[in-house]
Amino acid sequence: MTTELSEAVASEWYPVLLSKQLSDKPVSVTLLGQSLVVFRTSAGVHAFNDLCIHRGVPLSLGRVVDDRLVCAYHGWCYDGAGKCVSIPSLPAERAIPDKARATTYSCIEESCIVWVCPGTPALPYPSFFPYRNAEDKTVLMGPYELAAAGPRIVENFLDVSHLMFVHEGLLGDSRYSEIQDYRVNELDGVLRSDEIVVYQPDADGRGTSMHSHYVYEVYGPFTAAIIKRNPDNGERFHLFLMVQPMSEQLSRAFMLKARNYDKEASDDAFVAFQDTLIEQDRLMVENQKPELLPLDLQAELHLVCDRLSIAYRQRLRHWGVNFGTA
Known part of the structure; x- marks a missing residue:
């Protein structure tokens, strides 16, 4: 292998x-x-x-x-x-x-x-482990099997501008679709975006509308996370995505959601909400062409709001990732 x-x-x-x-x-x-x-x-x-x-x-x-x-x-x-x-x-x-x-x-x-x-581990534990907060309430979600390349799934996860259309009424509203300019930085091997503000009618399945503040992180070729916070009340969650690339066009997505609020509440609503989001994403990632993620930036058109996708593809090229990419 x-x-x-x-x-x-x-x-x-x-x-x-x-x-x-x-x-x-x-x-x-x-x-x-x-x-x-x-x-x-x-x-x-x-x-x-x-x-x-x-x-x-x-x-x-x-x-x-x-x-x-x-x-x-x-x-x-x-x-x-x-x-x-x-x-x-x-x-x-x-x-x-x-x-x-x-x-x-x-x-x-x-x-x-x-x-x-599959090889010699770079770390004794998965790459996102140091970024977890031990005091948060953590719930496991999935796995979700998707007929899509692993890098396509990760990039969809990192794509802020699809929230207003694929997840309209939940994570976005097409009337508020403009994405402010932001930067992507790399520190200690982790790609991290600036904070991006998104209006969300239902931010996490509890029916609460707010302007969510997003930060995206990429730890490895198939591992990423979203940090979402509400500056009005201090609520925050860290949503980790870990992809099992089974074949180049078949993957399973495992997710861990770590929240600092409603720790005594049932996890069922949060899991059901993520189940809904995955099914909405499924239609997109299972029908993208080409199926493998192009690493040639000239192969698709990119905008300012795609800075994170561009940085992710550049990082995949730097890492020499040839599984699930073209």
């Missing part, structure tokens, strides 16, 4: 599964065009190439027994480090071949999500 990916892509952590979806059975997932098997032992979570070295059967068809992943075809057993430790058909006096190993990937479990890094 990593031989065809740039370092910036290979060194990232990607969400692949909700923790609650991983119990005592292995699960097959797809990341960057590669089939992986994820499973749990007493030592934690693990990710292998979903292929037994013996006869090419998916290891996800097997089972976990005594902290070992057992292939369903011939019973070969792999430990958490990918080493084959038992071959039932092999005579006891014969040594297990050194080549009998599964291809392994770094795998961790954080924020009720299982994460996989």
